[in-house]
Amino acid sequence: MYIYDLHDKTLIGERVAQYRRQTDDYLAGKISDGVFLPLRLQNGLYIQRHAPMLRINIPYGMVSATQLRTLAHITRKYDKGYAHFTTRQNIQLNWPQLEEVPDILAELAAVDMQSIQSSGSCIRNVTSDEFAGINADEIEDPRPWCEIIRQWSTLHPEFAFLPRKFKIAVTGAASDRAAIQVHDIGLQVLKNANDEIGFKVLVGGGLGRSPAIGQVIKDFLPAKHLLTYLEAILRVYNRYGRRDNKYKARIKILVKAWTAEVFAEKVEKEWQQEIGSPSTLTDEVIKNAKAFFTSPTYENLNAVSCEENLQTFAAENVAFGKWRDRNVVAHKVAGYCAVHLSLKPTGVAPGDVTDSQLEAIADLADRYSFSEVRVTHHQNLVLGDVKLSDLPELWQAAKRQGFATPSIGTLVDMICCPGGDFCSLANAKSIPVAEAIQRRFDDLDYLYDLGDIKLNISGCMNACGHHHVGNIGILGVDKKGEEFYQIQLGGSAVDEASLGKVLGPSFYAHEIPDVLERILNIYVEQRIEGETFLDTHRRIGTGPFKEFIYAKAA
Amino acid sequence: MPKLLKGNSVIDNSWQVLAKDFTGALPDTPCFVPLEYWLANKENLQTPETIGVWLDSDQEPEEIAGDIEDLQYLAVNFPTFTDGRGFSIARLIRDRYQFTGELRAIGEIVRDQLFYLSRCGFDAFCLAPLELDQETRSFEDYLSPFSVTYQASANEPQPLFRRKQG
Ligand code: SF4
Numbered sequence A: 001m002y003i004y005d006l007h008d009k010t011l012i013g014e015r016v017a018q019y020r021r022q023t024d025d026y027l028a029g030k031i032s033d034g035v036f037l038p039l040r041l042q043n044g045l046y047i048q049r050h051a052p053m054l055r056i057n058i059p060y061g062m063v064s065a066t067q068l069r070t071l072a073h074i075t076r077k078y079d080k081g082y083a084h085f086t087t088r089q090n091i092q093l094n095w096p097q098l099e100e101v102p103d104i105l106a107e108l109a110a111v112d113m114q115s116i117q118s119s120g121s122c123i124r125n126v127t128s129d130e131f132a133g134i135n136a137d138e139i140e141d142p143r144p145w146c147e148i149i150r151q152w153s154t155l156h157p158e159f160a161f162l163p164r165k166f167k168i169a170v171t172g173a174a175s176d177r178a179a180i181q182v183h184d185i186g187l188q189v190l191k192n193a194n195d196e197i198g199f200k201v202l203v204g205g206g207l208g209r210s211p212a213i214g215q216v217i218k219d220f221l222p223a224k225h226l227l228t229y230l231e232a233i234l235r236v237y238n239r240y241g242r243r244d245n246k247y248k249a250r251i252k253i254l255v256k257a258w259t260a261e262v263f264a265e266k267v268e269k270e271w272q273q274e275i276g277s278p279s280t281l282t283d284e285v286i287k288n289a290k291a292f293f294t295s296p297t298y299e300n301l302n303a304v305s306c307e308e309n310l311q312t313f314a315a316e317n318v319a320f321g322k323w324r325d326r327n328v329v330a331h332k333v334a335g336y337c338a339v340h341l342s343l344k345p346t347g348v349a350p351g352d353v354t355d356s357q358l359e360a361i362a363d364l365a366d367r368y369s370f371s372e373v374r375v376t377h378h379q380n381l382v383l384g385d386v387k388l389s390d391l392p393e394l395w396q397a398a399k400r401q402g403f404a405t406p407s408i409g410t411l412v413d414m415i416c417c418p419g420g421d422f423c424s425l426a427n428a429k430s431i432p433v434a435e436a437i438q439r440r441f442d443d444l445d446y447l448y449d450l451g452d453i454k455l456n457i458s459g460c461m462n463a464c465g466h467h468h469v470g471n472i473g474i475l476g477v478d479k480k481g482e483e484f485y486q487i488q489l490g491g492s493a494v495d496e497a498s499l500g501k502v503l504g505p506s507f508y509a510h511e512i513p514d515v516l517e518r519i520l521n522i523y524v525e526q527r528i529e530g531e532t533f534l535d536t537h538r539r540i541g542t543g544p545f546k547e548f549i550y551a552k553a554a
Numbered sequence B: 001m002p003k004l005l006k007g008n009s010v011i012d013n014s015w016q017v018l019a020k021d022f023t024g025a026l027p028d029t030p031c032f033v034p035l036e037y038w039l040a041n042k043e044n045l046q047t048p049e050t051i052g053v054w055l056d057s058d059q060e061p062e063e064i065a066g067d068i069e070d071l072q073y074l075a076v077n078f079p080t081f082t083d084g085r086g087f088s089i090a091r092l093i094r095d096r097y098q099f100t101g102e103l104r105a106i107g108e109i110v111r112d113q114l115f116y117l118s119r120c121g122f123d124a125f126c127l128a129p130l131e132l133d134q135e136t137r138s139f140e141d142y143l144s145p146f147s148v149t150y151q152a153s154a155n156e157p158q159p160l161f162r163r164k165q166g
Helices: A006-027 A031-042 A063-077 A100-109 A143-153 A223-238 A251-258 A260-276 A283-291 A303-316 A318-327 A355-368 A390-403 A430-440 A446-449 A509-526 A533-540 A543-553 B037-046 B063-070 B085-098 B111-119 B161-166
Strands: A046-047 A052-056 A062-064 A082-085 A092-093 A168-171 A185-191 A197-203 A215-221 A328-330 A334-339 A353-354 A372-375 A381-387 A457-458 A472-479 A482-489 B004-005 B009-012 B031-035 B051-055 B075-079 B100-108
Touching: A006 A031, A006 A215, A031 A046, A031 A457, A052 A100, A052 A482, A062 A063, A063 A082, A063 A092, A063 A100, A063 A355, A063 A372, A082 A355, A143 A168, A143 A223, A143 A482, A185 A223, A185 A482, A197 A223, A215 A223, A215 A260, A223 A251, A223 A260, A223 B085, A283 B161, A303 A318, A303 A390, A318 A328, A318 A334, A318 A390, A318 A446, A334 A355, A334 A390, A353 A355, A355 A372, A355 A381, A355 A390, A381 A390, A430 A457, A430 A509, A446 A509, A472 A509, A472 A543, A482 A509, A509 A533, A533 A543, B031 B037, B037 B051, B037 B063, B051 B063, B051 B100, B063 B085, B075 B085, B085 B100
Parallel strands: A168 A185, A457 A472, B031 B051, B051 B075, B075 B100
Antiparallel strands: A046 A052, A052 A092, A062 A372, A082 A092, A082 A353, A185 A197, A197 A215, A328 A334, A334 A381, A372 A381, A472 A482, B004 B009
């Protein structure tokens, strides 16, 4: 994990002092609401339905046990004893007091955490693959590059007042687990024929009101040009992105209006002027960044005998076997694995954790996984480096804390935005719908038979629950003051990304579990051996689902 | 007399900013003429001590690239303080076109932007009178609240990673 040096520590300390001064001035009436707004947003504080919310960065999803304990302490001292993991690998507090935020930021800074640019029209926290550095399909660890981008984007003087928010994601794997195709900029680390490292660069992806899949504007950008090229993209966007209409201000609208080819040309022209400038990365800075992400000291384990013991244990504990099948992921090092801690037990808002759970996670990380935890895009956590031989013990411990729901990747491991219970922009509630689905689909064997299905729920078209890229997406809509839910099928953020298509007229909340069941029945009837829900949908299209659902409903 | 923050001190500002659609004869005071006016009349405007050019946030600094050496005063307008185009325009004027005269931020800027504005190359700031009210704090708090910067910028040609390498 990256360790802050004196420069980083000084900077976040000065940031706390600056924000304390801004808050004091605001409370004393010396800064107007309008001017304070972007200042507080760029420190993560935004106002929602009930209270301000504070979004805290977890850069590319990596968090230490020490940091988790501080987060636990903060939720207790300044909030109601719980916090919420978001779909962008961050964590947020739902009830902080505006006056206390400088103190919260100071406590975070003490453990090298911050909330710089976690909200507002600026470059946001860079996100990545939760299995970075540990998955066998990786071409190159994306995290050193993420850290280089984190530093470059932090307090960048030119790009603090962009037309709109700006999100960058980096993946280093053959399979895209960072959803780079639905980000303002998506970067895929790869190697060319000469074994040199570089990036495939995508721009203009995004969800929200006008969802779009990112388009490639550079097939191979040699790694040392990363920052000059990013600056060129941002400069073009900052100068020409629309500012007259907030719904048309994202870079995807500019790319669409100009076409990707024209956008690429403009960027190329701008970049050619800066190519080779001092922001060009040196071998040394790349080497230094990589040095933070070397492997921990893995033990030499006998994978075969570990495996035998696990088989024996699983034979006696059927539940363990099921949990392992769903929640444990292969590791590039023999004898190790990565373990999902599920934050999706029935009846709890997806991604929510209590203060004592945060501490329990820290303890598990200390004991089983080199004191590090990863936050996933699906609002779960991962212990990245667990010995196979520790699995039975870890399973028991995770069960005691409520982290062992054996449903990772299934229908009930859904992404769900805070929705109408918390969010002032919502058209409809989302958490109760998620809970109703979890209650209906509680038969594990049925869920396992359905296999991998991504179900994503958003409470409005801002799409914080990523409904466009759910294999099944549910969107809250408002019709004459009543809450309805539209269903979309066929979305995916992985590899061949696609946006879901609307099934048809929307439903009442209470109809959703039945409708889902019918959708799943069609899949089960129509699937060919080995097909996932997405495969089947891609083969047969939305038509058969539509006919069946609306014929029956009529 | 209106005031202006220049460097670290508040000084009198005798300059006028002429409207974007200005035509006709120039006033007696020093003034910033709009870009269009400059482009149409520059042959007759060669008194750089008292005539500068201002650009709006939607205008192209490329258009004055060839005139940079003839100018001592440039200004960039911020129609609203959240319109960040002026930051990029300033960097182009300083870094790419190598302007060495005074670069003034005009329009709706606020004190808490001084740090970013100065890093992008502005060295004079037409803050609103209220924003210039200096009773409580020194402008230093706003101009340099940070001793660490990661990026290369107009007033720091090297990014931190090169400065660290020494
Ligand atoms: S999708 Fe809409 S309802 Fe849900 S959190 Fe985002 S803005 Fe709020």
